[in-house]
Amino acid sequence: MTDLRRRFVEQLRRDGAPLTPQLAAAFRTVPREAFVTDGFQRRDGTWVTPDAADFLDIVYRDDVLVTKVDGATPVSSSSQPSLMAIMLVALDVRPGHRVLEIGAGTGYNAALLSALGADVTSIDVQPDVAGRARAALTRAGARSVRVHAGDGYAGAPGDHFDRVVVTVGVAGVSPHWLRQIQPPVATGPQDAGPAGSEGAGPASPEGAGPASPQGGGPGRSESSGRPGSGAAGLIVVPVEHAGTHPVLAVRGHPDGPVTASVVCPSGFMSAAGPLAAGHPRTHPAAPPGALADFAPVAPARWVRPLDSLGYRDLWYAAGVWSIRATHAPVIGHNGSTLVLLDETGTGGAAILPDGAVAAGGPQARRYAAEAADIVDRWEAAGRPPMQAWRITLALAGDPGAPIWCPAGWTLDVPRAGPDTGAS
Structure with missing residues (x-):
């Protein structure tokens, strides 16, 4: 033993x-x-x-x-x-x-x-x-x-x-x-x-x-x-x-x-x-079944795909910049996929570890553009790790039993491009 x-x-x-x-x-x-x-x-x-x-x-x-x-x-x-x-x-x-x-x-x-x-x-x-x-x-x-x-x-x-x-x-x-x-x-x-x-x-x-x-x-x-x-x-x-x-x-x-x-x-x-409890920054839950009919709309961004930790860093930034970011299985892709889920819960866009974007549903074009923008912002910010974010919390949830929930983010690293904070 x-x-x-x-x-x-x-x-x-x-x-x-x-x-x-x-x-x-x-x-x-x-x-x-x-x-x-x-x-x-x-x-x-x-x-x-x-x-x-x-x-x-x-x-x-x-x-x-x-x-x-x-x-x-x-x-x-x-x-x-x-x-x-x-x-x-x-x-x-x-x-x-x-x-x-x-x-x-x-x-x-x-x-x-x-x-x-x-x-x-x-x-x-x-x-x-x-x-x-x-x-x-x-x-x-x-x-x-x-x-x-x-x-x-x-x-x-x-x-x-x-x-x-x-x-x-x-x-x-x-x-x-x-x-x-x-x-x-x-x-x-x-x-x-x-x-x-x-x-x-x-x-x-x-x-x-x-x-x-x-x-x-x-x-x-x-x-x-x-x-x-x-x-x-x-x-x-x-x-x-x-x-x-x-x-x-x-x-x-x-x-x-x-x-x-x-x-x-x-x-x-x-x-x-x-x-x-739900609150203003609650992300949507993934649908019970896999998302189907997602087609490639943007090619791979990187020759070498992000490793698991790098992908999670991108994922975290996506959650800061988009309230629609979540986890959902997408048919034909890795079971752990970053998705911007549309309001129907059946479509949107997926950001893959190599930076490619796939999309589907009635608002595929809109969500694909948002997904590409997130990848651009993450690159412009210098691919920050999730540990670089500083978070402020605010009271939300059930008024009778409130909880302190993430409400604002800033990056604690030098960065290029537009402001990357979110609130």
Whole structure:
């Protein structure tokens, strides 16, 4: 088992995970198999159980393990380890930090946080998922972790934290999380500090689809590293953008301002309830079926197509410049395709990794021109990586349960051509 986990850590490094010595040690010591004892779904849809010959081999791959499905829809999982590593490094956890985790999933991420010396409160909206995570954490010997079932939007009322990490795709950031990473205000000698809340309520499943890790996180936190220091805390959270869920490092106060930077691309399961509310910058959802009848309208722009990370950088910029940018399968092309979806949901234009544009539907010409303009703007801006964007958030969503959503962007790199900001 020691050799298996050692090879696992080596694979994570090869896949681009920015492992610190402490995090590498956590991945070597926390037994991932203890968190999937009920099995998980293979990519071909079959179910793997612990008695399968390839069980441990699959457990210690750099891949998401889907542990619960609703029909054909995954609703809980153990995230891709290299993505977990990127998020944990961005979270900048120090021994003694109190961490609120939204989305318990299998409990594996909380166990890694515990191994880093954090005191963890994990919330999951699904009581059965929370119960299994709690049992797995006990089985693995993880300490200083509490798992509650409840509404993740509410966080842990009455408690305070140094960090918040979210393991489910959301439309925006709950003001409750921002409030709970503010240092508590002492009211007198009798105030011994915040107490945990058993009824606090979790949120959605820990789940991430496969992501292509990209280095370049947000760097060190602005927090002094101790609870009650007076500095704003840090939230690491995947927020919907153009049909995907780029991971953001968010800082701010419950009443604003709230700002963010991009950590890496990712694809997560989506939350429900207030955390998934629509807002003025909501991108359209992909249609249930593949888009058909898309014909080439512009040739390849580049001899060497963009690699996965470069394509995601272009994709992010497209989401800034066009509210119609999203993810949709296009027949005859890569299943992960950047599309400007028209208002009918059946046409528009696709931007391919080589810069070519295909289009279809009644407004094909209009959307093809917009797609070509996006490629031109991205080139003129110097092909900025998604980490170069600086984001401002604004309150939106359900007025009774608002969320802080991305609302404006600026580029933090020198650029040529017209203004590339969006608001």
